[in-house]
Amino acid sequence: MSEVVQKSKLAKQAARQMGSLTTEQKNAALLLMADSLITEQAAIIEANAKDLQRGKENGLSASLLDRLALNEGRIAAMADGLRQITELPDPIGDTLESFDRPNGLHIQKIRVPLGVIGIIYEARPNVTVDAAGLCLKTGNAVVLRGGSSALFSNEKIVEVLHGALSRSAIPMDALQLILNPDRSSVDEMLKLNGLIDVLIPRGGHSLIQNVVNNASVPVIETGAGVCHTFIDESAQLDMAIRIAVNAKAQRPSVCNSMETMLVHKAFAEQHLDALAVAFEAARVELRGDERARTLVPSMKQAEAGDWGTEYGDYILNVKIVQNLDEALTHIRTYGTMHSECIVTEHAENASVFLQEVDAAAVYHNASTRFTDGFEFGFGAEIGISTQKLHARGPMGLPALTSTKYRIYGNGQIRE
Structure with missing residues (x-):
């Protein structure tokens, strides 16, 4: 036996x-x-x-x-x-x-x-x-x-x-x-x-x-955690930096850490360099699309396969989007229904994001790192379910x- x-x-x-x-x-x-x-x-x-x-x-x-x-x-x-x-x-x-x-x-x-x-x-x-x-x-x-x-x-x-x-x-x-x-x-x-x-x-x-x-x-x-943080046009810079850096660098090896940061074009034009400096200080390697690399040339080029990769490491994809709809489309394409975040001061955009994103945990102005049984007050967790039957989330x-x-x-x- x-x-x-x-x-x-x-x-x-x-x-x-x-x-x-x-x-x-x-x-x-x-x-x-x-x-x-x-x-x-x-x-x-x-x-x-x-x-x-x-x-x-x-x-x-x-x-x-x-x-x-x-x-x-x-x-x-x-x-x-x-x-x-x-x-x-x-x-x-x-x-x-x-x-x-x-x-x-x-x-x-x-x-x-x-x-x-x-x-x-x-x-x-x-x-x-x-x-x-x-x-x-x-x-x-x-x-x-x-x-x-x-x-x-x-x-x-x-x-x-x-x-x-x-x-x-x-x-x-x-x-x-x-x-x-x-x-x-x-x-x-x-x-x-x-x-x-x-x-x-x-x-x-x-x-x-x-x-x-x-x-x-x-x-x-x-499920695997290909998690996103979308920084909207109206986001407060200090809050956006705190949330994004925490979501990636506080403990990058876990499934609720961010793998891709989506940044509204207008916000990126003003503040992407500040975000890049913060991630450099946190020892995070950035891999950007063409628009992101135009604004921050020191970024590495993101390859097609990167957008669906759960790195579990100090590596972050950066994509510039025109609006909320483009961010939602990207998340639908590459997300794993784990944890997704919007950083915004725009109440309607927050409401649309929370309603339309199909994930076990959806955040407004808070780090995805909170998707955790201990943080939810469960004492511990057996895992984070990304399916829809019987149990979902922590x-x-x-x-x-x-x-x-x-x-x-x-x-x-x-x-």
Whole structure:
């Protein structure tokens, strides 16, 4: 029996126990997990150092190494995320609808766990903790398959979390980590109908498309982030610079960072040089269209394939547009329905943008970097869904539930 099948079976068995746990029992386990992360942070950082060293030897980019790196601050944030989850309402058992039929049947629609959630992700070891916390709080078991670049970090983190669970009411088997780094382990998870109830991929375009295109297990799709910021003619310069630089450079390796800046022609003619100076100070390479390079000749030439690229790095496309309509057309063409922003003082343009842009999160005068479960008050997130069924946007606790109907009768039969 393969590791994937064996651990998925253990998770399936544990999932049956999870549904009977109280909110208090689940919260107590999460608090133990948070405390253990802090207590064992030195061991986690030591394991992470092995991954970082191996990543450097394998030529990982600076941005990917940043996604991989753990320190005391990031571990503290992971622990805080678990504590915040304990403060959120437990959705399991909530009654969503309750009604009576003319024949006397009383019907309730309630939230229930999904069962076993499989999560396939890449280099960010904080996902291990976020996923575990959200899945366990919602009464689900979880099978994690992280990227090979974070193998030592993930193994140590799960070891620490298992130690905490051993002192709680949550069965240790409810949290499983696949250690086989070969792609075959991913391919096997995609077909485990009956053991895994839903798959959630988190990572780059190729990973997500592999899961979406090849899985027979139901998938909640989290999308790549080719995100845009449109700076309109009426934008305030200081605000535009703050938002745009933050959206790109605050942490360029994540999916909600900006990849293309669209600038209204009139604004660009006055202020594109100031924007370029700000990005140069933030060490961001600019790749512009012909109009942008006319205004700022130091920009590199943007190639046709750049507009649809999720760089995850200190690289930014710059395109000059004539008006709002041209910006909307560009976003429809190249956007991934993740996060889009307009910076404007024009109320009608803001309203049109928010209405017409088809994305999970649409912003007016705020950085796309806020598309995040922690920032939305969810404590953490399982991912950012760019699909339209079941869940969309940052996925917190309710997104990890399903529903069932309970029907109460007193002897009714159907004629």
